[in-house]
Amino acid sequence: MEQEIQIRLERHDGVTVFDMHGDLTAFSEPFLKEAYNNANDEGARKILLKFQESAYINSGGIAVLIQLLAETKRNNQQIGITGLSEHFKKIFHMVGITKFAKIHNTVEEALESLSGS
């Protein structure tokens, strides 16, 4: 069974980090929406989605993520992803998410890439 997602917002070097704990499913939508709205209220231009390596992301979670990526694209925001297990890095490549968000191996690498751009 999946664990409900919890999202904490942090700011590092001009990047808003979504520190996500738990699994991402279709039912995560309101939580991710709320986090995104809060980030937008604070004027976020660069966003990093930080997953735990143990996180499980099912097809519903991928749908929620695609919805978020579409929104960030519309709002000309930059977005990166980190913390994924090798399994989900592969899946994200297969479904094309990497065309809209860069996947980074570490938080440091992600922050350097986003804040430097």
Next chain:
Amino acid sequence: MDLPLGYLFRGLDDDQLKRIAAVAREVSMENGEQICREEEEAKDLYILKTGAVELMTKVENDVELPISILQNPGDIFGSGVLIAPYLYSLTARCAGTGILFRIEGSALQKLMGEDRDLGCIIMTNLAGHFLARLKESRQEIKIHFNTLLRSYR
């Protein structure tokens, strides 16, 4: 044998559970091992004892979408053994070396035929499980449609 209690067998009495346990066999699984494949004939029901199993569905060009991860003792997959046309609806792959209980579909159906109360409880539990999955699928469809609609505006 102590069978971990999954959603399918909730509400069965001790005697009924003993009869289910009597037809269950322990099998080991290795990480990455495919246990059953989508659209294959469903012959066995599986109950997780230890380890983890990921359920996937094939999209196209060998792209598989993750549907669920089973990690708790008692988690069940392979319910296609109970419903015609008796095919597995998802592919199940071992995501962490462990042990499963395997129950032959024919043996389970025989028990359900001999004890109608047992059969009724199992099918009621199965219906509840499918309803929860249907709600989740509908939620996913709504999200996709929302994304599509917003892309047109």
